[in-house]
Amino acid sequence: MVRPSGSGKLGSAKLVLVCVGLLGFALVADFLWASSSRFASSFSSSIPSDWASSHDSSQNTLIFPRKDEPKDSSKLGAAVVKSKDAGSGRVLSATFADLPAPGLNWEKMAAAPVPRLDGAAIQIKNLLYVFAGYGTIDSVHSHVDIYNFIDNTWGGRFDMPKKMAHSHLGMATDGRYIYIVSGQYGPQCRGPTASTFVLDTETKQWRDLPPLPVPRYAPATQLWRGRLHVMGGSKENRHTPALEHWSLAVKDGEALEKEWRTEIPIPRGGPHRACSVVEDRLYVFGGQEGDFMAKPGSPIFKCSRRNEVVYGDVYMLDDEMKWKELPPLPKPDSHIEFAWVVVNNSIVIVGGTTDKHPVTKKMVLNGEVFQFNLDTLKWSVIGKLPYRVKTTLVGYWNGWLYFTSGQRDKGPDDPAPKKVLGDVWRTKLKLSL
Template identity: 75%
Template sequence: MVGGRFAAVGKHPPSRRYLLVLSCIALLGVALVADFLWASSTTAAASPYFSVEKAIGLLPPAPRKSGKPKKGDAEAVKLSAQKGELNATFADLPAPQLEWEEMAEAPVPRLDGSAVQIKNLFYVFAGYGTIDYVHSHVDIYNFADNTWGGRFDMPKEMAHSHLGVANDGRYIYVISGQYGPQCRGPTSRSFVLDTETKKWNDLPPLPVPRYAPATQLWRGRLHVMGGSKEDRHEPATEHWSLAVKDGKALENEWRPEIPIPRGGPHRASIVVNDKLLTIGGQEGDFMAKPGSPIFKCSRRNEVVYDNVYMLDDELKWKELPPLPKPDSHIEFAWILVNNSIVIAGGTTEKHPVTKKMVLIGELFRFNLDTLEWSVIGKMPFRIKTTLVGFWDGWLYFTSGQRDRGPHDPAPRKVIGSTWRTKLHW
């Protein structure tokens, strides 16, 4: 019957030569696909750094509701990149070029670490080494002689990342934070370090655990504000304070204070001119995948904001002029100099087409005399959760997660490099 069907339409059965050609084409296609997969896997394995974006499922970008980016948007992005029109595409702001000098490398790379400067010493705490490994020690950088040293351990019960940290010039208060790697939840445990003796003591635990809360000493009390709740994603607006002196708590329990107007983690908190300020931050963050035995991170929606709030003498929150653009992951990325706040790097809103995280490479200055923001320079590269200090006219930064290159602001390498630039204005 098959032969009759071919005869009816005037054709002949396929020849052996035709079948042989088809087989060769199919085998060639299989070989090309296998070669591509092998090259991709070896390239990824060769990198000595880890990418949080890739490790926790940020790459490839989540599909839009329509299934794919609009054709016009994708073509516009591609054309802009070819022409070098990157500022508009990736929301980089015009900024002066600065001269940067690379300093001594930190002992380990860190993401979501914490830092405190006391005179010429920079105490750098904890953080991720990889998505599956967290540091549990402190390294010290000496601005005066450009050396790292004096490593010592943290308490075993202390959180390993996303800490709330403040200091009084000798004692460093470490509040709550995330315990363990991947996307484990926060702890309520809190501690204080005597930097002269290197001894740790307990503080009263927070009423409930918090993830990356804004923390500062103000008027003799330790203030802890916002952050994320135990699920790591839901914004918290609670605000507590605890009376402390010389590294000791003067009370057994934290006192409720006026809630912060907008909750969430990864914001800067600063005390200046006897005012308490919070800057930037975000609502939402990665969560642990339900049922994952290792609390594997899974993507959730995030909203980055530009709000600046100040707690005044009337103990009421007032809103100040916003940042030049939304900025998050800046809790230790600021300094105070010449009655100004300088903020280095961070993250802003996700790319409108790729939906990838976009890192920031500008230096923002907030003039406290005029209450005006300006962009005062560019960093060597875009970077988030960097740790910033200031010594002898130089701005320093170390650690964090940098971009993929000048033309791609998505996160890639976790670094331990240290840089500095002279500030002029």
């Protein structure tokens, strides 16, 4: 009979130990991976809102450029940083969203009497009427300031009606009367109002108009073919996109009807869009779906972050009364409802917000000036702003493009929002046809 040798037993024991060791290593690695994932998720969810405090010192986050970005990162107009894995050769842009754009010579003018965010503005001849807006997240303005493009001065302040909204307004003019529609009443993320008013800019007198069927935040608003059109915006919870489209017959500052008429719904809902009428065509540019909401149970309606989708869609209404989709903006753009002017059959749009940072999920501001040529239906990036900024209030006079107010970025290498401003800037604008 042959007995088993001692070396066979030793080999089996070693094999068992190796298997146990490998199993233990796998369990430890899995635990560490799960822990890091939970940490990353916790960090992301702790990112503050775009109302950053003055001591916020957020750092640039390394991200991969999108496929449609230039390979030469210097063309992005942003600082470039390298990942820790130097051997990988990856170069990552700190401000991924900037587009290549020519420089413009900007001149700083007399600042507005107060800083404004989510305010409104209408230009009539050489005067820019600037309405309402946040001063801070806890305070709002309830008056009108006037900027005179001839002598570049501010003056003529007067109060708004007490029941008029303070931000997220819809607004349009016929050259004398300014029609003001709906909006948010109060600071933080308070509720909307359905109230509608008209201002006679010659007499500074206000009148009431029939209220909207339901309140809206930041609806696209424009006068077209004798009717005041109100489209989209956000519903009463401030977040859900609205598709409704209403119109009201108006003339010389008075409503010719007692109720709003239902029109063809807009293809995509949401607030913070530019809206213009050129050569009897109605255009709507950009916008977003979703917005901040009031925190449930908060006595001050404290703003609470929600998911938002910014888009660059462009739509048009003409004689057929059917929405037609046109070429989209060079990149998604929102917070531009008063950030546009019509120059030489082109729409010029100044600043705004775009897709959120893919890692930190913070809001990213735009620092470009876009031109949409209505003859060719082509977009161009025609210049850079002094800084990235949203909710600009824009005017054009005697060859000069002006913008004022809004919320600017944290610096050249950080496109997140920070300070609310009242600055006024202008640049000589030359458009290629």
